[in-house]
Amino acid sequence: MSTRWGFFRSALALSPLLVGFPLLSNWKHYDLPKPIADVIDNVTNVPQVSEYAILEHARYLSEDVGYRTVGTREHALGDAWMVQQAYALQTLCEEAVSAEPGRKLECEVWHQVGSGSHRFDILGKRLYKTYVNLTNIVVRISDGTPAGKKHAALANSHLDSTLPSPGAADDAIAVGALIEAARTLIATRGWEPHHALILLFNNAEESLQDGSHLFATAHPIRNTVRAVINLEAAGTSGPSLLFQATSSAMVAAYAQVPRPFGTIVAHDVFSSGIIMSDTDFRQFELYLGVPGLDIAIVGHGYFYHTRKDRVQYIEAGVAQHMGETAYALLKFLASKESPLLELSGGHEKPQTVFFSFLGAFFIKYSFATAISLHAVLFAASIALISSTPTSVSASVAVLEKKGAENIRRKVPEVSAPSNIGISIFKGILLLSTACLAAVLSANMVALFMVHVLDRPLSWYKAELSCLLLYGPPAFTGALASLNFLGPLFFPTSTNNISNTERTLLQSVLLSYIVIASVVQLAGIGSAVLLTMTAGALLTGLLFDRARGGNRVSLGTYALGQTTPLFFGTELFSTLTDIFVPLSGRMGAEAPAENLVASLTVFSAAYSAPLLLPFFARFGSVILKRALLILTLVTAATITIFSQRDPFDVMHPKRVFVVYNENITTNAVSLGVGTSDIAPGFNTFVQDIAVFLANTSRVGNTGATLKVNTTPMRVEMHEYNGDWDVLYPFSAFLSPYEIALEPYVSAYALGGDPEKTFTVRAINDVVDAAAATRSLTLIIDHPGLIWTTIAFDAHVLSWSLDDDPPTKHARHFVKEASFYGEDKWSIDLVISLHDLPSSSPSSPENMKDPEELVRPHALRVNFVGVQEAAMWPGKAADKAKGGRAMALLEELDAWLEERSQGAVDAMLLGCVGGVIDV
Numbered sequence: 001m002s003t004r005w006g007f008f009r010s011a012l013a014l015s016p017l018l019v020g021f022p023l024l025s026n027w028k029h030y031d032l033p034k035p036i037a038d039v040i041d042n043v044t045n046v047p048q049v050s051e052y053a054i055l056e057h058a059r060y061l062s063e064d065v066g067y068r069t070v071g072t073r074e075h076a077l078g079d080a081w082m083v084q085q086a087y088a089l090q091t092l093c094e095e096a097v098s099a100e101p102g103r104k105l106e107c108e109v110w111h112q113v114g115s116g117s118h119r120f121d122i123l124g125k126r127l128y129k130t131y132v133n134l135t136n137i138v139v140r141i142s143d144g145t146p147a148g149k150k151h152a153a154l155a156n157s158h159l160d161s162t163l164p165s166p167g168a169a170d171d172a173i174a175v176g177a178l179i180e181a182a183r184t185l186i187a188t189r190g191w192e193p194h195h196a197l198i199l200l201f202n203n204a205e206e207s208l209q210d211g212s213h214l215f216a217t218a219h220p221i222r223n224t225v226r227a228v229i230n231l232e233a234a235g236t237s238g239p240s241l242l243f244q245a246t247s248s249a250m251v252a253a254y255a256q257v258p259r260p261f262g263t264i265v266a267h268d269v270f271s272s273g274i275i276m277s278d279t280d281f282r283q284f285e286l287y288l289g290v291p292g293l294d295i296a297i298v299g300h301g302y303f304y305h306t307r308k309d310r311v312q313y314i315e316a317g318v319a320q321h322m323g324e325t326a327y328a329l330l331k332f333l334a335s336k337e338s339p340l341l342e343l344s345g346g347h348e349k350p351q352t353v354f355f356s357f358l359g360a361f362f363i364k365y366s367f368a369t370a371i372s373l374h375a376v377l378f379a380a381s382i383a384l385i386s387s388t389p390t391s392v393s394a395s396v397a398v399l400e401k402k403g404a405e406n407i408r409r410k411v412p413e414v415s416a417p418s419n420i421g422i423s424i425f426k427g428i429l430l431l432s433t434a435c436l437a438a439v440l441s442a443n444m445v446a447l448f449m450v451h452v453l454d455r456p457l458s459w460y461k462a463e464l465s466c467l468l469l470y471g472p473p474a475f476t477g478a479l480a481s482l483n484f485l486g487p488l489f490f491p492t493s494t495n496n497i498s499n500t501e502r503t504l505l506q507s508v509l510l511s512y513i514v515i516a517s518v519v520q521l522a523g524i525g526s527a528v529l530l531t532m533t534a535g536a537l538l539t540g541l542l543f544d545r546a547r548g549g550n551r552v553s554l555g556t557y558a559l560g561q562t563t564p565l566f567f568g569t570e571l572f573s574t575l576t577d578i579f580v581p582l583s584g585r586m587g588a589e590a591p592a593e594n595l596v597a598s599l600t601v602f603s604a605a606y607s608a609p610l611l612l613p614f615f616a617r618f619g620s621v622i623l624k625r626a627l628l629i630l631t632l633v634t635a636a637t638i639t640i641f642s643q644r645d646p647f648d649v650m651h652p653k654r655v656f657v658v659y660n661e662n663i664t665t666n667a668v669s670l671g672v673g674t675s676d677i678a679p680g681f682n683t684f685v686q687d688i689a690v691f692l693a694n695t696s697r698v699g700n701t702g703a704t705l706k707v708n709t710t711p712m713r714v715e716m717h718e719y720n721g722d723w724d725v726l727y728p729f730s731a732f733l734s735p736y737e738i739a740l741e742p743y744v745s746a747y748a749l750g751g752d753p754e755k756t757f758t759v760r761a762i763n764d765v766v767d768a769a770a771a772t773r774s775l776t777l778i779i780d781h782p783g784l785i786w787t788t789i790a791f792d793a794h795v796l797s798w799s800l801d802d803d804p805p806t807k808h809a810r811h812f813v814k815e816a817s818f819y820g821e822d823k824w825s826i827d828l829v830i831s832l833h834d835l836p837s838s839s840p841s842s843p844e845n846m847k848d849p850e851e852l853v854r855p856h857a858l859r860v861n862f863v864g865v866q867e868a869a870m871w872p873g874k875a876a877d878k879a880k881g882g883r884a885m886a887l888l889e890e891l892d893a894w895l896e897e898r899s900q901g902a903v904d905a906m907l908l909g910c911v912g913g914v915i916d917v
């Protein structure tokens with residue numbers, strides 16, 4: 001190209017790529033299969049997975065049954081429904097066999113009931129879970145022979161839903177998908193499983209994985225499990241994402257699904273723990289030691305664990321995608337080609353790089369291949385760079401010596417390696433500075449939004465919009481570095497513009513390939529992102545080299561930007577799908593704004609690796625103009641974004657309300673917390689207090705309510721007994737407390753003994769010589785669920801596990817049990833050394849300190865949720881919830897009106913106290 005195109009013409013020429021690739025990538029990212037209604041194809045008569053059937057199951061569970069919180073009546077109804085479904089599958093099996101005599105197919109059903117306890121560390125806290133008579137429904141599909149049952153693939157979903165949610169996506173849709181996948185397989189004529197499939201419909205995941213613990217530690221067929229597939233949901237739209245894969249053979253199995261959607265990057269992000277969440281997968285890994293695949297719906301995470309997790313909000317095609325994925329995996333794992341027998345080695349850190357592409361391709365290769373690939377890319381890059389002529393003045397000089405040396409005319413001069421080395425080093429320094437400047441400028445804007453304007457989370461309603469706010473400052477920072485350092489590093493006296501441009505291109509290439517190699521050598525498969533870019537850049541530069549000439553061709557940019565644009569868009573969509581909704585539940589103190597700003601810069605930098613060379617191409621006038629424009633754009637977007645409210649009906653704010661009756665002090669209070677950094681929460685709580693003060697009657701109970709109208713900010717620590725129901729998540733809520741008029745709770749001692757919430761000790765023996773006290777702590781909690789106790793002691797041994805902390809510590813034990821189970825216990829042997837030998841100072845306002853306090857007493861905080869007082873889960877039966885429920889109902893109606901539906905509140909009626917035993 002002899003005529004040199006200017007900036008605008010060049011940018012225009014590249015724009016189809018710059019716009020088209022991200023659009024294509026984004027479209028494919030969210031693309032879903034067409035929902036199918038019929039359970040049998042009406043033309044071919046072949047059974048098929050039907051979204052309609054899956055959603056019917058999800059609708060039944062989430063609407064006809066409702067909020068299936070562990071321990072509630074609805075939870076028991078969900079259990080009963082699933083038992084019926086399991087037997088229906090068994091009947092289907094039997095009918096299929098009688099229709100096709102000789103077909104090797106058997107379905108067995110278990111209704112597992114069991115009690116247990118397990119340690120469950122979460123959010124950096126050591127926690128124990130106990131459970132009484134929780135249930136699982138298990139269906140095994142096999143060929144009916146012992147050999148066929150010897151090795152099985154486990155597929156898991158959970159029936160229960162979390163405290164404030166009907167759980168249509170989380171996880172009823174997965175329950176439906178497994179039922180539907182099983183139905184399709186059984187109904188397929190001639191299909192016989194070579195290896196068994198175990199479908200686990202576990203009925204306690206949200207209470208911290210008790211159901212999967214029960215299966216993995218106590219079910220008679222648990223030891224036949226070789227691999228697990230876990231289906232989950234943290235959102236309501238888009239394809240189901242493969243986000244954990246713990247064996248290469250299982251990654252290979254995933255290649256069988258019709259529409260693969262998953263990448264090692266998601267795996268690495270999830271396993272880093274930054275998402276602060278966990279699935280049943282953990283129990284199978286811990287107690288069965290098997291590898292597997294963890295798959296979840298992640299799009300539109302705003303309704304995750306809210307009351308809006310309803311079928312009506314689930315995007316069309318989501319269920320179809322999950323159902324077809326489950327079906328394909330189960331079919332493959334049950335087949336003769338199944339990798340189940342190779343999987344005896346347990347789970348492993350991934351050794352396979354994998355990613356899906358355009359929703360149709362699934363690419364995977366081993367880490368060893370990745371390392372070789374990097375070696376090849378590196379060698380090729382070095383060869384290319386060292387053979388590329390850098391000095392235009394040199395070739396011009398050659399041309400000028402007309403006729404003298406005709407050979408040298410054709411061979412442009414190659415400058416000395418050390419010169420190239422120094423230039424590239426400067427190039428890399430410039431690029432690193434630009435990246436740093438981009439991160440800093442975006443984060444400065446983030447701090448400005450939070451601390452100066454007080455407008456954090458302005459991008460919350462639209463996942464991708466953070467690019468508009470943080471892209472411009474990031475680019476400003478990067479280009480400013482080029483503007484200031486460029487002339488310093490590459491003075492025009494010794495270099496011309498084309499040289500600088502080419503050197504920068506080579507620096508980008510080398511940086512990517514070196515970082516990719518280092519990351520891959522560290523065992524992190526996400527290096528593939530960098531490999532992709534390096535590959536594209538190398539292609540672009542090879543093209544440039546082959547083409548020859550002084551100017552770098554625009555074609556080099558077109559080629560070099562292909563994979564970065566493609567995978568960058570994918571990366572950005574995945575990260576924002578996860579982290580933008582997450583910023584609404586990360587806690588009121590979390591650096592959510594900076595996190596989102598940083599990941600935006602990260603994705604933008606990844607998507608535009610050739611930004612600096614491109615600007616270097618046009619010289620400083622264009623660069624300065626671009627800087628001016630970007631600065632203006634930054635100011636404009638800050639202004640526009642600062643006008644935006646973070647929340648609306650489709651992206652509600654999460655609020656946590658705990659109405660607490662203290663049966664030790666008779667104090668009644670309303671705790672109100674939030675889990676995001678949006679401003680104005682203080683005013684919000686003040687308004688609640690005013691509203692309550694103005695509400696002279698509570699519902700139709702006739703009770704009057706007086707309010708101490710100044711809500712107190714509660715400092716969270718391990719002794720806020722009234723927040724223990726939500727421990728350790730309570731640490732994220734920065735709650736306020738509004739004191740209400742005291743009264744004697746229906747659960748208090750001295751009332752109906754059938755209804756009294758107590759903690760007591762039996763088998764109580766003090767061994768003075770050994771300085772120990774052994775006891776069985778009994779917790780009676782009629783009508784209360786999710787009870788938690790907390791106490792300080794040096795525990796020497798207990799019935800929870802073999803390994804209590806070896807020193808005096810605060811212990812938290814949480815319970816979740818089946819509907820109607822109202823008693824649990826733990827055995828303890830504690831050291832007397834740090835228990836009070838006489839009366840410890842009793843909490844203020846205690847009813848009767850004399851009675852409560854005794855020598856060697858163990859002070860136990862206890863709290864639970866009233867099964868009948870959870871709004872809106874128990875709205876259909878609200879009369880049973882008494883005062884608490886009446887107040888929560890009124891409060892919810894008021895919140896709904898005040899926020900115009902932009903608040904999703906979890907409202908719990910709790911009861912608790914403290915006692916010395």
Ligand SMILES: *[C@@H]1O[C@H](CO)[C@@H](O)[C@H](O)[C@H]1NC(C)=O
Binds near residue numbers: 038042043
């Ligand atoms: C078969 O099913 C499709 C899709 O549900 C429908 O459009 C079509 O009319 C059906 N054909 C017959 C012959 O029933």
Ligand SMILES: *[C@@H]1O[C@H](CO)[C@@H](O)[C@H](O)[C@H]1NC(C)=O
Binds near residue numbers: 133
């Ligand atoms: C569990 O249920 C069974 C049967 O209903 C009952 O006998 C038992 O006492 C319950 N509790 C525990 C702790 O197993």
Ligand SMILES: *[C@@H]1O[C@H](CO)[C@@H](O)[C@H](O)[C@H]1NC(C)=O
Binds near residue numbers: 690691694
């Ligand atoms: C208090 O209640 C009265 C009557 O229902 C209403 O008119 C008034 O606006 C309320 N005030 C506040 C601050 O909510």
Ligand SMILES: *[C@@H]1O[C@H](CO)[C@@H](O)[C@H](O)[C@H]1NC(C)=O
Binds near residue numbers: 719
């Ligand atoms: C009840 O009040 C006592 C005394 O103030 C306190 O220590 C305890 O944490 C409270 N418990 C609950 C559940 O409110």
Ligand SMILES: [Zn+2]
Binds near residue numbers: 158233
């Ligand atoms: Zn779930």
